[in-house]
Amino acid sequence: RDGRLYGRGATDMKAFDALAIWALVEARHRGVTRPLQLAFSYDEEIGCEGAIDLVAAMQGVVPKASAVIVGEPTMLKPVTGHKGGISFDVHVHGVEVHSSILETGVSAIMWGAKLIDWCNDVNAENAAAAPGPVAALFTPPYTNVHVGQIRGGTAQNITAKDCCFPLGFRVVPGEDPDYWRGRLMDKVAELNAQMQAVRPEAWIEVKAAFHLPPFAPTEDNRAEEMVRQITGDNAKRHVSYGTEASHFQNGGYDVVVCGPGDIGIAHQPDEYIEVSQLEAGQAFMEKLLERLA
Structure with a gap:
């Protein structure tokens, strides 16, 4: 047609x-x-x-x-x-309570949102930096991170027990993927400490999904x-x-x-x-x- x-x-x-x-x-x-x-x-x-x-x-x-x-x-x-890629499967383990007393539980969705918001911060940080000669060849001229799906929760009035999403970096050639993996795991460790201060059984699990050179x-x-x-x-x-x-x-x-x-x-x-x-x-x-x- x-x-x-x-x-x-x-x-x-x-x-x-x-x-x-x-x-x-x-x-x-x-x-x-x-x-x-x-x-x-x-x-x-x-x-x-x-x-x-x-x-x-x-x-x-x-x-x-x-x-x-x-x-x-x-x-x-x-x-x-072309850029390389590393991807991770993220599973946020929360603790269910009635949403009227949500401060006594841990909402996996709301804490997962903190990690996703960190992705926005990383993209803004990288976009603001002057690109190197290799990065300048690409559009956008920097490594970026993306979350394309999210699922979780049981009901509107229950703090979410689970929240799962894929998280992936598109890495400029010459940059070390392990650096970005380390940045991610440092943020996860920070959030884990904050979550476990509320409920020790809450945590964020990260599994490697794939690595494309x-x-x-x-x-x-x-x-x-x-x-x-x-x-x-x-x-x-x-x-x-x-x-x-x-x-x-x-x-x-x-x-x-x-x-x-x-x-x-x-x-x-x-x-x-x-x-x-x-x-x-x-x-x-x-x-x-x-x-x-």
Whole structure:
């Protein structure tokens, strides 16, 4: 409709998958002399953990690719770096009492809100600081922390026994994720002491959920060189979202992120891919096949 193809995941990233499958079929008729491999993973959205198993499984089984293109939506512009990520599952253990005497209990939700408010403080602190040369490459130009879900409580008139939420940092390359983990745990220790002054059995539990390494620019990157030659785009470009590129990079591959579509449309109601982006993606694949022939 109106030059768009609608569907969940159309931009992120079924459009690239469709183009890659088309290219593989076309390769049979193009005299391709170099291997073209398609690598499909699972569990990509949160932590890209399926790629860890995939990269390991490929070692010694298929010829090692000289270049990897991760087809996340970049409007078909090469991306050579992205932030890393660390995420935690937070469980605030409160103590239920009637809300008319809430000072004798511990509301897990209200104390969880204190930790979430600390996240806002961290973001404001980082936003106010002058960005370093690496951070300046990103939008926003700093490490940020986010809480995207929250659940808890039993009833309106009972202090919440439980409050659970994921808490995640998007870390600028070069910064130590352990520093941010330490900042979080210091705040948790502070809140635990305050909660336990009211009720000793109250506490905040934090479990590591995932760690996605950053994707860092490298010298003599054959994937980057190839995609720049195909697109004619030589701009330096970095993104704040995470991809499987870092896992392939850590597996010893030359990697670039480049795919059709706009990341701003991903995860939205009525997600779509512009037909013009699919057509541009097909032209991209045509040029790739020419290089492999």
